[in-house]
Amino acid sequence: MTLVRSAVNLSDGRELIYFDEKPDSGRAEYQDTRELPPPPPASQLRYDPLVDEWVAVAAHRQTRTFLPPSDACPLCPTTASFASEIPAPDYDVVVFENQFPSFSYREVPGGEITELTDMVPVRPGLGRCEVVCFTSDHNSSFGALSPARVRTVIDALADRTAEMSGLPGVAQVFPFENRGVEIGVTLHHPHGQIYAYPTVPPRTAAMLRAARKHAEKTGGRNLYADVLAAEQEAKVRVITANEHWTAYVPAAARWPFEVQLAPHRQVADLPALTDEERDAFGPLYLEVLRRFDGLFGKPMPYISAWHQAVVGEGRELGYLHLQVFSIRRAADKLKFLAGSESAMGAFVSDVVPEKAAQMLRDAI
Numbered sequence: 001m002t003l004v005r006s007a008v009n010l011s012d013g014r015e016l017i018y019f020d021e022k023p024d025s026g027r028a029e030y031q032d033t034r035e036l037p038p039p040p041p042a043s044q045l046r047y048d049p050l051v052d053e054w055v056a057v058a059a060h061r062q063t064r065t066f067l068p069p070s071d072a073c074p075l076c077p078t079t080a081s082f083a084s085e086i087p088a089p090d091y092d093v094v095v096f097e098n099q100f101p102s103f104s105y106r107e108v109p110g111g112e113i114t115e116l117t118d119m120v121p122v123r124p125g126l127g128r129c130e131v132v133c134f135t136s137d138h139n140s141s142f143g144a145l146s147p148a149r150v151r152t153v154i155d156a157l158a159d160r161t162a163e164m165s166g167l168p169g170v171a172q173v174f175p176f177e178n179r180g181v182e183i184g185v186t187l188h189h190p191h192g193q194i195y196a197y198p199t200v201p202p203r204t205a206a207m208l209r210a211a212r213k214h215a216e217k218t219g220g221r222n223l224y225a226d227v228l229a230a231e232q233e234a235k236v237r238v239i240t241a242n243e244h245w246t247a248y249v250p251a252a253a254r255w256p257f258e259v260q261l262a263p264h265r266q267v268a269d270l271p272a273l274t275d276e277e278r279d280a281f282g283p284l285y286l287e288v289l290r291r292f293d294g295l296f297g298k299p300m301p302y303i304s305a306w307h308q309a310v311v312g313e314g315r316e317l318g319y320l321h322l323q324v325f326s327i328r329r330a331a332d333k334l335k336f337l338a339g340s341e342s343a344m345g346a347f348v349s350d351v352v353p354e355k356a357a358q359m360l361r362d363a364i
Contacts, residue, residue, distance in 0.1 A: 003155050010085070012036040016096035018088065019156040021148070027088035034083045039099070042106045043125030045198065046116070054199045056102050056125050064100035066186045074099075075133050075189035086133065092149070093156050094133045095194075103127025103198060105167075126169050128196040130160060138189050141299070142177060143289035150282030157194070157306070158270040158278075164196040165269075165311050171200045172310045173269070180301025182327060182334055192304070200310055208310070211317040224319035228262050237357040240287055244280040247288050249357040254347040256329035257295065257356050259288055262321040268309035269320055287364075288324065294363035296331040 004020040006028035018027045043058035065074055074085045086094055097104075103125045116122055134142055134153055145153070161173045177192035178185045200208070214223035228246065231237055237249040239259055247261045261284060263277050273281075292300040302324055309318020329335045329350045340346045351359075 003152060005159065008032075008087070010034075010036070010087075010096065012039055012099075014039060014097035014099065016086070016094065017156075017159075018091055019093040019095070019152060019159070021092045021152055025088075027091060030078070030087035030089070032083070032087045033078075036099075039097075039104065039106055040101070042104050042108050043102055044108075045123050045125045047121045049119050051202075053202050058100075058102050058125065061100045061102065064186060067181075067188065070138055070188070073138055073187065073189050075131070075187055075191055076138050077136050085131075086136075091133070091136050093135075093152050095130050095156055095160055098129040098131050098193070101127075101129035103129055103196065125198060127198045128164055128167060128170075128194075130164075130194045132156065132160075132175070132192040132194060134190045134192065141179070141190050142192075142304075143286060143293060145282075145286070147279075147282035147286065150286065151278055154270065154273070154278050154281060158273065160194050161269050161308065162271045164194065167196055169198050170196045170311055172197045172204055173308055174201070175270075175306045175308075177302075177304040179304070180299065182301035183303060204307070204310060207307070208314045208317055212314070215317065222266055222317070222319060224262070224321065225266050228264075228319075236354055239291065239357060239360050240284060242280050242284050244277045245284045247284055249353045249360070251353055253325075253351075253353045253356065254349060255325035255327065256335050256349070256351045257292065257300075257360065258323065258325035258353075259360070260321050260323050261285060261288065262319070267320050268315060268318050270306065270308065272320070285322070285324075288360075291360045291363040292324070292326060295359060296328065298331075300326050300328060302326045 004023050005017060007015055007017045008028050010016055011032040011034050040060035043056050045054045045056055047054055072082055076084050077089050077091060078084045078087050085096060105126055108124045134145060157175045164170060164173045174195045174197060175192060211223040215221060231248045232246055237251060239247045239249065241247065245261055245263055247259050249259055263273065267273060292302060304322065304324040307321050307323060309315045327335045335350055340348055
C-alpha cells in the first residue's frame with residue numbers, strides 16, 4: 001500500500017499532514033476557518049546539576065484543552081457546527097503540530113531565557129511536538145484498528161521520525177500513546193504524540209550507558225539483541241511471536257503488566273523497518289492489546305512507547321522496540337508511583353513477571 005501524503009497549514013501557521021490510504025481524497029483542499037492566536041513561544045530547558053538532567057518548563061501547557069465533550073473534540077473532523085484541528089470532514093491518519101507543545105522552534109520572549117545561577121543554566125526548549133490521530137472515529141481505540149490501518153500509522157510514524165530526526169538540534173524522536181483517564185489523557189479521541197527531544201532523555205541515557213558497558217565487555221555485542229535472544233530461549237515470559245516480532249514480559253518488569261515488542265533484526269528506528277516487518281507488526285500488537293483488555297474484562301489504561309536510536313553519538317547501540325505497560329495491577333487497583341518510585345526512582349513491582357506473562361497468555 002502506497003500512502004498519499006498531503007500537507008497544509010492551519011490558520012496559525014502550524015503544519016498538518018494527511019496520510020491517505022486512497023488517492024484523490026481532496027482533503028487538502030479544506031481550509032482552517034478558525035481565528036487562532038499565534039502559537040506559544042518555546043519552552044525553557046533548565047539544567048538540574050544534582051542529577052545531570054534537563055527539565056522542560058512549558059507554562060503555556062496549563063491552558064491546553066481538558067476532556068471536552070465529544071461534540072467539541074478538537075481531534076474529530078470538522079463539522080458544520082464545530083471547526084476542529086482537522087479541517088477535512090473525514091480522514092484516515094492525520095498528524096499536526098501540537099497547539100500546546102513541550103518543545104518548538106518558536107521565538108522566546110526577550111529576557112525570558114536568562115541564567116538563574118552559575119549552577120543552573122537555562123536555554124530555549126527547541127524541538128517539535130506533533131499529534132497523531134489514528135482514526136476519525138471518536139469512539140474507537142488503537143486496539144480496534146484493522147491491521148491495514150496499523151500499517152498506515154506505522155508508515156506515518158516512520159515518515160515523521162525521518163523528517164524530525166533531521167531538524168536542528170534534535171537528539172531523539174519519541175512516538176508514544178497514552179490511553180485512559182487513569183493515565184492522564186486530556187482528550188478521549190484515539191491519538192498519540194511524537195516528541196523531537198533537544199536532549200537525550202534520562203531513560204535513553206541510562207540505556208546507552210548499559211549498552212556501551214555490555215559492548216565493551218562482550219567485544220561489541222548489542223545488549224538488547226542479547227536480552228531478546230535470552231527471552232526467546234527462556235520462553236517463559238514470551239506472550240506471542242511471529243516471523244518478524246516477539247512480544248515478551250521483561251524479566252525485571254517495573255510495571256504490573258508490561259510487554260516489549262521487538263523486531264528480530266536490529267534496526268535503529270521505524271524508518272529502517274522493511275515492508276514485511278511493518279506488515280507483521282500490526283497483527284501481533286493488536287493481539288497484545290486484546291490481551292491487555294481481556295485481563296480484567298475492561299479497557300486497560302496503558303502507555304505505549306517507541307524506543308528508537310538517538311540521532312547522534314550512540315546511535316549504533318540502539319535497537320528499536322515498543323514498550324507497552326499499564327498502571328492497573330488488579331481489576332480494581334492501580335499502581336501509584338509513590339515514595340520509592342517517585343522520590344528515589346526505585347521501582348517495587350506488584351506482580352511477578354512470570355505470573356504476569358501467564359495471565360496475559362490466558363487473557364484471550
